[in-house]
Amino acid sequence: MVMRSLWSLLLWKALLPAVAAGAQVLSKVGGSVLLMAEHSPGFHVREAIWLSLWPSEELLATFFRGSLETLYHSRFLGRVQLHSNLSLELGPLETGDSGNFSVLMVDTEGRARTQTLQLKVYDAVPRPVVQVFIAAAGVAQSPKTCQVFLSCWAPNISDITYSWRRQGTVDLGAEPHSLFTDGQVLSVSLGPGDKSVSYSCIVSNPVSWDLATVTPWESCSHEAAPGKTSYKDMLLVVVPLSLLLTLVGLFSAWHWGPCSAKKKKDIRADREPPETESPLVQDLP
Incomplete structure (x- = not known):
């Protein structure tokens, strides 16, 4: 039935x-x-x-x-x-x-x-990763400001949207030119009054969301603290030193290469016995 x-x-x-x-x-x-x-x-x-x-x-x-x-x-x-x-x-x-x-x-x-x-x-949205990049100071930029780029990324997820929120505000309210790559990168200019201001990257899809928060001023290094070295100072030392060592290595290879080959040739010539002429043997009639 x-x-x-x-x-x-x-x-x-x-x-x-x-x-x-x-x-x-x-x-x-x-x-x-x-x-x-x-x-x-x-x-x-x-x-x-x-x-x-x-x-x-x-x-x-x-x-x-x-x-x-x-x-x-x-x-x-x-x-x-x-x-x-x-x-x-x-x-x-x-x-x-x-x-x-x-x-x-x-x-x-x-x-x-x-x-x-x-x-x-x-898929459930995982916690995003936010990185802070410091832009090089421009001619027209005030010495007390810091231009930063905040990059947000969520691994192995599709169909997601990115948005940003400044501490104490409901929405970032940033100008369109401040956002890049579909909202993944945010460009902001910070001043001394923004030392404790944090930014949150919110990653979401239709069923879930998560966020990560950073304080970008901590990455700004206009002046190195006493007894500490900024990453810019380290680059000023490491990069020229690396170039110098590379040039010394190239010069050594160029200078000693031909001399070493000539020296080996002389030693090989000294060790070889002199050639003796073989007597000519003529058949008697």
């Missing part, structure tokens, strides 16, 4: 016209989602069938005359629960679970209703 009902439902599905993707449902990897089966109050469901439509059509759950069944061989086996209101719960979700799902319902009067839902599964 159950098999005959199932075949009748599949026949109903084959005869019904194609249904466009309906409402979109969003969730994240590791979570669960509830796909709601909606019908009018006067629609008394007698039989129902849930299908996954991508990448191939798979039977997930059925309802026949009060009996719920979810033990069908599919990629969701063990991760499916059919509730009494015929809504389908999936979880824990995986990255490849995105796709279209449909439910076919038949009421006690033989009327059929098909509903299609689109599920989109996102």
